[in-house]
Amino acid sequence: MPRTPRQDRARATVDAIVEAGFIALSQRGPAATTTRHIAEIAGVGVGSLYEYFENKEAIFNVMSQRFIKDTVAMIKPLTPTLVRMPIDAAIRTLLNEFKDFLEMNDGRYLKCVRHAMAVDFELHLDPLFQVLNEVIMRYLMSHPETLQIRRIPAMAYIGINGGIFAVIRHLSDPDPMISFDELADGLAAMIGHYITQELKEREALAASET
Amino acid sequence: MPRTPRQDRARATVDAIVEAGFIALSQRGPAATTTRHIAEIAGVGVGSLYEYFENKEAIFNVMSQRFIKDTVAMIKPLTPTLVRMPIDAAIRTLLNEFKDFLEMNDGRYLKCVRHAMAVDFELHLDPLFQVLNEVIMRYLMSHPETLQIRRIPAMAYIGINGGIFAVIRHLSDPDPMISFDELADGLAAMIGHYITQELKEREALAASET
Amino acid sequence: MPRTPRQDRARATVDAIVEAGFIALSQRGPAATTTRHIAEIAGVGVGSLYEYFENKEAIFNVMSQRFIKDTVAMIKPLTPTLVRMPIDAAIRTLLNEFKDFLEMNDGRYLKCVRHAMAVDFELHLDPLFQVLNEVIMRYLMSHPETLQIRRIPAMAYIGINGGIFAVIRHLSDPDPMISFDELADGLAAMIGHYITQELKEREALAASET
Amino acid sequence: MPRTPRQDRARATVDAIVEAGFIALSQRGPAATTTRHIAEIAGVGVGSLYEYFENKEAIFNVMSQRFIKDTVAMIKPLTPTLVRMPIDAAIRTLLNEFKDFLEMNDGRYLKCVRHAMAVDFELHLDPLFQVLNEVIMRYLMSHPETLQIRRIPAMAYIGINGGIFAVIRHLSDPDPMISFDELADGLAAMIGHYITQELKEREALAASET
DNA sequence: GATGAATGAGCTTTCATTCAT
DNA sequence: TATGAATGAAAGCTCATTCAT
Structure with missing residues (x-):
């Protein structure tokens, strides 16, 4: 009806x-x-x-919620694809999707997000962090060997916060020192190397224990 | 006038x-x-x-410049000490100094920095990025083997932006999922592992070429 | 806006x-x-x-324009009557109408006009000068013999400016040495005598040329 | 001493x-x-x-007084010369002197006098009117026949007020319709003709009475 | 329900005046 | 006496909010 x-x-x-x-x-x-x-x-x-x-603030609140909702809606369907990829490809894919999302409509969201703090966007960030954490968790579970690496919470925190901010800053920078691809590649390599190195150390440790 | x-x-x-x-x-x-x-x-x-x-904006401008000047003044003298440390210790030290700096005077700077974009702090950020880049460059030159690692500009960009933002967000977060030490340890480990892994790959590559 | x-x-x-x-x-x-x-x-x-x-100035501008519009609207319909009168009666009539106009509403316009220069009334004066010049021209054409007199532009300039100012000053003067009727009579006589004298001189000249 | x-x-x-x-x-x-x-x-x-x-107003008051004092000081010494001239030459001379006086120092006085009303210059005008009236009276006494003409007070009032304002307006007008000489000539002719005509009428009257 | 004219608290900014030095 | 830093009342103006239509 x-x-x-x-x-x-x-x-x-x-x-x-x-x-x-x-x-x-x-x-x-x-x-x-x-x-x-x-x-x-x-x-x-x-x-x-x-x-x-x-009142006016209520409009900003709803905007904030909608922005987060849209972001989550963009990320969620990517999860199945991402978890099947190698880590560096997954990160690059996610970052590029995020970039396209922010640059939609002449960069409307990108321009807004820069002023986010001035209008208390932050209050509604939780669902975004949840979905990103879920992506990470699903990824780790799809690659069980990675469950052994150390500092997963810290890495998630750094990856999410540092990653989001680095992308926003880069896209807002009129004259960035590096290209977006270099940025994405850098983030992918950093996470990738961390995992590789951790796995090696785990392996070595396991070998020595045997 | x-x-x-x-x-x-x-x-x-x-x-x-x-x-x-x-x-x-x-x-x-x-x-x-x-x-x-x-x-x-x-x-x-x-x-x-x-x-x-x-006018009022001029006050914000001077504040912005002073904040950056103070930050630079905090970082610069640390450089000689930092470059002599192992990378993970260096990062942890820098992050802890940054934390103390932001939390001075009841967190006055921390609270201000959250509104940075609303008052065009960005316009005066350059000296801060310069001094951090200098710290990185001096570090790399003090450890010549690291000069061979790839993606140095991207890593500097990610490390500086992601690091600053992750710290600010963490300190502003009333209920963070991880402790500050875990955050610092995570950042240190991430950079540290990246370097280690890069050096290993270089080594392996060199070995295979012989 | x-x-x-x-x-x-x-x-x-x-x-x-x-x-x-x-x-x-x-x-x-x-x-x-x-x-x-x-x-x-x-x-x-x-x-x-x-x-x-x-802004505030825009209010003064509209006031200025309205004042001039009102003055013009007061003068224009008088034209047909004036041009049929002897010159001295015409001048006295016009001056008396102007006086009544300025003294309307407890002399509101009179009090305002004294501050005219401070609010750029001058910028909108043109229509007033145009209508007064038109009155003069129509008068001269209705009395073709007067078209021979010399210095018509100068006389118009003096008559208009001097006349307006003399009236305003007189009406503003708390203790004027002469009555308004004496002022009006004086202006009428001055213009009247000028015309009479000019016509005589023209006549004498014409006679001597024959 | x-x-x-x-x-x-x-x-x-x-x-x-x-x-x-x-x-x-x-x-x-x-x-x-x-x-x-x-x-x-x-x-x-x-x-x-x-x-x-x-206070500030007191400065404007003294300025006003000084302006009038200077004007009077400019006019007074001219009196003996003026009273010996034919009326039209006297008027032209006085107007030209007044023009030069107002245009001294890049027109400083001229520019000030336009704002006079906004700062209550008017309060101190009396000495100026007195000296101009004195010039007129001395002139009339030097030309005893003119003492018979009618409307002397009104003519003085009109001549002084209308004359001063016409000159100031003309000098301030960026694009005047007539030249200053034409203005001066017009004022001289207007007064001159008035006197001539009056004297003729007196004469005719006297003749008819005989 | 939709409108937009009306509101007025409160903003940034100016400047005549004061007074410690 | 001369100074100019400091003052604060009051100006012009904005804009979130209301409410009669």
Whole structure:
């Protein structure tokens, strides 16, 4: 049974407002993004903003949640493919998908994410970390030998945080010292080498114990 | 039109304003930091702000420059010590010094740095990247065998950006999954393993070529 | 960003603001006329001023234009009557109408015009000079013999500027040495005598040439 | 006995401040003329302004008085010469002297006088009107036949006010329709014709009475 | 429900004036 | 006496929010 037109229209308006929020934020930054701008871009009256959102901050909150939701939705379906790849290819694939995702719509998300902290995006980061941790866990379980390596939590933490930030910074850098491929290759090599080296050390240890 | 301070009293006022800027920024964030707050914390009249700064943004600019200057001043003298250490110890030492630096004055700098992008800290980041690159280069030259490893620029980029961000995020995280020591150990191990593995591969390659 | 009024209510607000501008300007002068005063007198919030005007100066500009428009609207319909009168009666009539116009609404316009230069009234004076020049030209054409007199442009310039200023100064003077009727009579006689004398000289010249 | 150096210096400082006031006012207009500017141009500290003047307005008052004093000092010595000239030559001479006076020092006085009303110059105009009235009276007494003409007070009022304003407006007009000579000639002719015509009418009247 | 005119608290900034030096 | 750093009241202006239509 379809929803009543009333609800559909309301949902469309909310979507238009959130979309407009992203456009305004990416175009003018958080300080210059006014409710008037958002309403104008959304094609609704300022009053309508307050029909659907408690206040301006609530719009940013929903934007934040939607950004994270979209990111998770981008990553989740990749998991089965990623876990079957060699680690370096998996990392490169994930980074490239992330890059494309951030650069969609003239880099709207990329521009927004740079201002994220100014509008408390951080509050809704959890699902993103969860899905990335899940990818990592599924990967490790698909490659049981890697379960023996040390410092898995720390590596996940560093890989996720360092990786996300390095990519965002690189994409935002008008004149980066290295190419994106070099960055992705570097991250892949770093993780790859860590695993290789750990496995070797485990092996050597096992051999000496025997 | 702001004038350059010529008297001692004037210089003290300028310092008080910049200091107040850090306190206000760390307490309330950039959007809620008003000229009145800064003046109040500095213990001066609002008018005095404009005796020495073109406008509010100019205060943030000077703060940004001072933060970077202080960071560089913290790192630079460590260089001789760091380059003589094993890589993992060097990294752990640097990260711990960075942590202490950020947590000085009740974490004033840490709280400010989270809002960095909102106040164009990026514009003045260069000296920091330069000094960190210099540390890396000096380290590599003190350990000539490491000069053979591949992807040095990418590793420097990843190490600096990923490292800085991972530390900041960890210190800002009210409930981190890992301890700071685990984080530092992880970063050290990751870089350390990368170098070890690279050296081994070089060796193997050299052996096979003979 | 000021918007163009689309609703009736909006138009009424704009009018109230301009009206309040005249009242405030006449009461306190340009330096002491603040946006808050204007808003208060208009019975609207300060914010409303900026819904319809770019800034404070824009209000003064519109006031200036409206003043000139009103003056022109007062003079234009008089033209047919004036051109049929003897010159001295025409001048006296025009001056008296101008006096009444300036003294309307407790002399609001008179008080404003004294501060004219401080708010760039001059920028919009052209239409006033045009209509006065047209009156003069129509008068001369209705009295073809006067077309022979010399120095018509200079006389127009002097008559218009000197006349306007003499009237304004007289009306503003708390203790003038002469009555307004004496002033009007004097201006009428001066212009009248000039024309008479010129015509006589032309006549004498024509006679001597025969 | 010479004044003490102390008093001399004080007088020089006062002069420098008033001079600076004229320069600032002519350069930037009344709204943009700050005490800081005046002090800077005068080469003294802001504090010194308040050693010699109650407040900013007092500076403008003294400026106003000095302007009028200078104008009077320019006109007074001309009187003996003027009264011996034919009326039109006298008027042209006076207007040209006035023009030169206003255009001295890159038009400093001219630029100031346009802002006069914004700073209450008008308050001190009396001596100027007195001296101009005296010139007129002396002229009339030097030409006793003119004492018979009617409307002398009105003509003086119109001539003085209309004349001053017409000259100031003309000199300020970037693109005047007539030349200054034409303006001066026009004013001279207008007054000249008035007198001529009046004398003729008196004569005719006298003849008819006989 | 949708609108946008209206609001006013509160922002940044200026500048005449003061007063310790 | 002369200074200029310091002041703070008050200016122009913005914009999230409200509410009559």
